[in-house]
Amino acid sequence: MREYILRRVLQLIPTLILISIVSFTIIQLPPGDYVTTYVANLAAAGEELSEEEIAALEEHYGLNQPGYIQYIKWITNFVQGDMGLSFYWDRPVNRLIGERLMLTMIMSFFTLLFVYAMAIPIGIYSAVRQYSLADYVFTFIGFIGLATPNFLLALIFMYIGIKVFDASAGGLFSTEYLDADWSVAKVWDMLKHMWLPVVIVGTAGTAGTIRVMRATTLDELGRPYVETARSKGLREGQLTMKYPVRVALNPILSTIGWRLPEIVSGTVLVALVLNLPTTGPLLWRALMSQDLYLAASMIMILSTLTLIGTLISDILLAWVDPRIRYGERGTT
Amino acid sequence: MDTLLEVRNLQTHFFMAEGVAKAVDSTTFSIRRGQVLGVVGESGCGKSVTARSIMRMVRPPGHTVDGEILYSRPDQDGQGASIDLLQLPATGTEMRAIRGGEIAMIFQEPRASLSPVHRIGDQITENILLHQEVSPSEAEEIAVDMLRQVHIPLAEQRLDAFAHQLSGGMCQRVMIAMALSCHPSLLIADEPTTALDVTTEAQILELMQGLQADLHMAIMFITHDLGVVADMADEVAVMYLGKVVEQGAAADIFRDPKHPYTIALLESLPRMDQRREWLQTIRGVVPDPYSTLSGCPFHPRCADFIEGVCDEIVPEPITLEDGREVRCLLYTEHAHQERPPVAEDASHS
DSSP: OHHHHHHHHHHHHHHHHHHHHHHHHHHHOSSSOHHHHHHHHHHHTTOOOOHHHHHHHHHHHTTTSOHHHHHHHHHHHHHTTOOOEETTTTEEHHHHHHHHHHHHHHHHHHHHHHHHHHHHHHHHHHHHTTTSHHHHHHHHHHHHHHHSOHHHHHHHHHHHHHHHSOSOOOSSSOGGGTTSOOOHHHHHHHHHHHHHHHHHHHHHHHHHHHHHHHHHHHHHHTSHHHHHHHHTTOOHHHHHHHTHHHHHHHHHHHTHHHHHHHHHHHHHHHHHHHTOOSHHHHHHHHHHTTOHHHHHHHHHHHHHHHHHHHHHHHHHHHHHOHHHHTTOOOOO | OOEEEEEEEEEEEEEETTEEEEEEEEEEEEEETTOEEEEEOOTTSSHHHHHHHHHTOOOTTEEEEEEEEEEEOOOSSSSOOEEEGGGSOTTSHHHHHHBTTTEEEEOSOTTTTSOTTSOHHHHHHHHHHHHSOOOHHHHHHHHHHHHHHTTOSSHHHHTTOOGGGSOHHHHHHHHHHHHHTTOOSEEEEESTTTTSOHHHHHHHHHHHHHHHHHHTOEEEEEESOHHHHHHHOSEEEEEETTEEEEEEEHHHHHHSOOSHHHHHHHHTSOOTTOOOSSOOOOSSOOOOTTOOOSSOTTGGGOTTOOTTTTTTSOOOOEEOTTSOEEOOGGGSGGGGOSSOOHHHHGGGO
16 A cells, blocks of 8 residues: 555656646747737727837746747746746745745635535435435436536625625625735634535535436446345345445546546636636636746646545545555456 | 244335336245255346345335245244244334344355445444444444454454455455354355356355354255256245246255256256257247236246146145145146146136
């Protein structure tokens, strides 16, 4: 087991290097760079810049150097914890991302919790009572949840919030805590605001996970080992939880890693609509304005989180499934 | 010898979108205490569904719609009280105490029948703890003892093994150890050796015979292999399309089969003492389970088919002189009538 974890951690290194190159290159792929966008914006506003001024800007941002030099500079600093300067905000990327990243992670954590707390019991129930009225109801709600875009759901909730409760549903904090320092009261205020975006962002995930949980449980329910358990005289509920559900949870565990980036990228539109101080809107704006270092750093961080998530789910899976733990499948 | 289990007119049907499949259609047979009953028949003739009906483990869309399964509790004081298992709630306390405790079952796919994510020891002790008043450590001792009885080497270490670490034969031994851990009076073995290679099969059969004698339990041995039945069984029940068409002592049936289906089955076996270019086969195929045949279900394939009799009258079980039960019109007065009048026909249905 220890060897397995070590091997998986070592495998992360080349993957991360590759991702850093790819994320840096992808941002540079669209024609032009931050300066051209900037100049175009100024031109649209009726202000012309001279050749010298443009060259000076490029010099200032280091954009006149070849791409690989820019990359090496950025990655060396990145590894040391300095993510460079945001052109657009004219502030260090570290400071821009810091709190937003933390809020994003807190929200992702609660969203995951919400998704699993809702989806796993419902999925099991739907499988065990297949084709029952409740199964049809959950399936119906689930498909609606899957089919409704998150941002639309956010708009609906905001409308209801204003019309019915006369309260704004946007943001993560009440006005009085917006710029306040962190305190117990502020955390409590945040939690009070957070459930709504968590429900909105988690709905699609919940619907999808219900389907997965239902399908895998159904698959396992018909397996011979379940019949063996039944032939021992175990109570139905007991044997369902101990055997098929236990096995059906494996694919859920192994996809925790993919859930994280899904939530982060899935929140962009919702965060824009609900005015959430998470990383989503920031990444969106960085990509729009070709804000090289900010965008590359954020993509890099998100990818790293994804890889860590995958690693965690792999370790979890090896921990719960002896067939993976022992690195072999029995001969038939 | 007293009867342990008597199945009367058992009907288990599957209610599918395509129609009602009568997997078990008025099956009648009995198992005596301490004896081996071999149940033979082609695939889909209802052997496994019969077994699951006895265990009350038929899953929807299957339902046992009619019949009686009389099980006499192994009382030592004179007369054993007999209960109809079909009257008990399938998932109730009483039925669950019988299932695994008094009637145990082993299956066709030994490895798939063990949980892939639980240790062998956990799965065996679970059964013991369910049915016996013992502590977990005592249960573990019983488990080790059972593993030794089924000749598993290094029994203590095996408790920590997972199914995928054992061979198919070993898995079936574990299943047997688990099933017998509470000393059931009946073991239902649903094709326990079909998925194993012949050498392993021989070992498992030998093991089962030994344990059957030691523990003095009855076995309902389901198979499609007549050779295995000849080897194992005291009595044989031959099934065709959800009905037992012939039941009797194994020796009698192999020496002198009565039902045309049994005769055809035995003739289709390859034999060492005869040189034949072609193996005998039974003509036709098993009809699909949704069709409803009039008369004897075997009549379209029967070599002794009597027109106007076999396709019109449903045969009832008849007891012959040697105690054998046969469901065939050849052994009734109908066989001697050329063509029964239509009016008389109604009285037999």
